[in-house]
Amino acid sequence: MPKIDVQAIEPRNATGYPAPFDAPMAKRWFRRLAPVGGLSDFTASHVKLEPGGWSSQRHWHALEDEMLVMVSGEAVMIDDGGRQIMRPGDIAIWPKGVENGHHLVNEGDVPCVFVVMGGGVAGDHGGYSDIDMLFTPDGYTHKDGTPYAAKRMW
Amino acid sequence: MPKIDVQAIEPRNATGYPAPFDAPMAKRWFRRLAPVGGLSDFTASHVKLEPGGWSSQRHWHALEDEMLVMVSGEAVMIDDGGRQIMRPGDIAIWPKGVENGHHLVNEGDVPCVFVVMGGGVAGDHGGYSDIDMLFTPDGYTHKDGTPYAAKRMW
Numbered sequence: 629m630p631k632i633d634v635q636a637i638e639p640r641n642a643t644g645y646p647a648p649f650d651a652p653m654a655k656r657w658f659r660r661l662a663p664v665g666g667l668s669d670f671t672a673s674h675v676k677l678e679p680g681g682w683s684s685q686r687h688w689h690a691l692e693d694e695m696l697v698m699v700s701g702e703a704v705m706i707d708d709g710g711r712q713i714m715r716p717g718d719i720a721i722w723p724k725g726v727e728n729g730h731h732l733v734n735e736g737d738v739p740c741v742f743v744v745m746g747g748g749v750a751g752d753h754g755g756y757s758d759i760d761m762l763f764t765p766d767g768y769t770h771k772d773g774t775p776y777a778a779k780r781m782w
Numbered sequence: 783m784p785k786i787d788v789q790a791i792e793p794r795n796a797t798g799y800p801a802p803f804d805a806p807m808a809k810r811w812f813r814r815l816a817p818v819g820g821l822s823d824f825t826a827s828h829v830k831l832e833p834g835g836w837s838s839q840r841h842w843h844a845l846e847d848e849m850l851v852m853v854s855g856e857a858v859m860i861d862d863g864g865r866q867i868m869r870p871g872d873i874a875i876w877p878k879g880v881e882n883g884h885h886l887v888n889e890g891d892v893p894c895v896f897v898v899m900g901g902g903v904a905g906d907h908g909g910y911s912d913i914d915m916l917f918t919p920d921g922y923t924h925k926d927g928t929p930y931a932a933k934r935m936w
Contacts, residue, residue, distance in 0.1 A: 630874040630884060631859060631866045661849075665875030669847040669901030670824040674873065693823040695815075697851045697897045699871045705785060712785045716870065717853045719828065719897065720784040721819030730784060743851045743873065745899055747823030 632665055634674050644781030645685065646768060649759055655681030655734070661743075671746040677703060677734035683744075685761070686729035689754040692747035694722040696732070701740025703732040708757070714742070724749070729757025786819055788828050798935030799839065800922055803913055809835030809888070815897075825900040831857060831888035837898075839915070840883035843908040846901035848876040850886070855894025857886040862911070868896070878903070883911025 639657040643650050655678035662671050675683060686706060698718040705712045705720060707730035714720065714732060722730055724747065734740050753764045761776070762769050768776040793811040797804050809832035816825050829837060840860060852872040859866045859874060861884035868874065868886060876884055878901065888894050907918045915930070916923050922930040 629863060629866075630861060630876050630882070631868070632873045632875060634871075634873060661873065661875065665849070665873075666877035666880075667847050667849060667875050669878070669903065670849075670899065672849060672873075672875075672899075693821050695819070695821060695824075695826060695899070697853065699851065699853070707784055709783060712783075714785070717788075717895065719786045719788060719815065719819075719826075721786060721815065721821050721826075722784050723820035724823070726820075728784070741871065745824065745826075745849070749823065 632661060634659060637661075637664055637674070639676065642781055644768070644779055646761075646776040646778035649685055649761065652682040653684070655679070656683060662748075669748070671748040673744050674741070675744060676739050676741050677732065678739050679734055679737050681734045683732040683742075685759055686731045686757040687754055687763070688722065688727050688729050688757070689724055689746070689752055691724050691752040692749040693724050694744065694746050696720045696742050696744045699741040699743060701734070701738055702736055703734050703740045703742070705730060705732050727755065729755070786815060788813060791815075791818055791828070793830065796935055798922070798933055800915075800930040800932035803839055803915065806836040807838070809833070810837060823902070825902040827898050828895070829898060830893050830895050831886065832893050833888055833891050835888045837886040837896075839913060840885045840911040841908055841917070842876065842881050842883050842911070843878055843900070843906055845878050845906040846903040847878050848898065848900050850874045850896050850898045853895040853897060855888070855892055856890055857888050857894045857896070859884060859886050881909065883909070
């Protein structure tokens with residue numbers, strides 16, 4: 629059926645980030661929508677951040693556009709330009725190749741929910757603004773190219 | 783800025799549909815998000831349906847996935863499977879090539895808003911379930927291939 633039964637999809641709070649960068653992700657619960665919906669042109673996830681949760685480390689993509697639609701609750705979107713509050717109906721777009729690291733943080737005391745889409749481009753890679761890390765299709769490296777042992781999670 | 787100033791985008795209620803299929807579209811106000819956001823991997827529009835408004839004629843895409851996130855208000859999503867109510871946070875996905883014509887109708891007495899994404903695939907074409915019409919990259923035809931004079935609008 630075209631309408632997605634979001635609650636029937638098992639939420640996960642896993643991340644492939646190496647320690648200690650994985651710690652802020654424990655309060656992010658995501659549900660991948662593309663497999664259940666039959667979507668292949670782009671990716672989509674339903675994400676709930678519990679109070680204190682982060683959407684990701686502050687990051688940017690070299691080859692893949694990203695777009696977010698806020699659905700409920702409130703979060704702070706942090707990027708190189710500063711802080712902006714995201715409320716239901718608010719939309720953000722991060723075009724590929726713009727090295728403006730961004731993430732959402734739930735600084736409130738109730739959960740917030742958003743839907744995030746990505747270009748799903750093979751070979752995508754990018755970087756993180758606040759930590760010594762890059763990502764490639766194969767995994768994570770330091771900014772000097774030395775690999776981390778952790779594997780990216782799909 | 784990544785956060786989109788939706789209200790600063792001029793809404794349009796135009797459609798390329800030939801008469802009389804254009805009439806139900808007058809209460810659909812859309813804002814294209816990709817140009818202002820710098821998005822090129824997929825398309826995205828912010829859509830407001832006034833009471834009585836239709837999202838489109840009931841249609842399907844041959845080559846392009848489509849996804850919708852309900853943001854505010856309520857609409858009825860109608861497809862070959864029947865009717866489903868779409869409320870804030872509800873998500874629908876229509877995979878390419880599935881000939882399940884669908885649209886949203888605002889049967890209430892207040893506006894509703896959704897965000898809709900598409901694959902943005904060149905050469906996309908498809909059909910309409912309730913009327914004698916197909917669409918191609920070049921325009922609209924009857925189901926026997928005879929063209930309508932009206933041009934598709936981008």
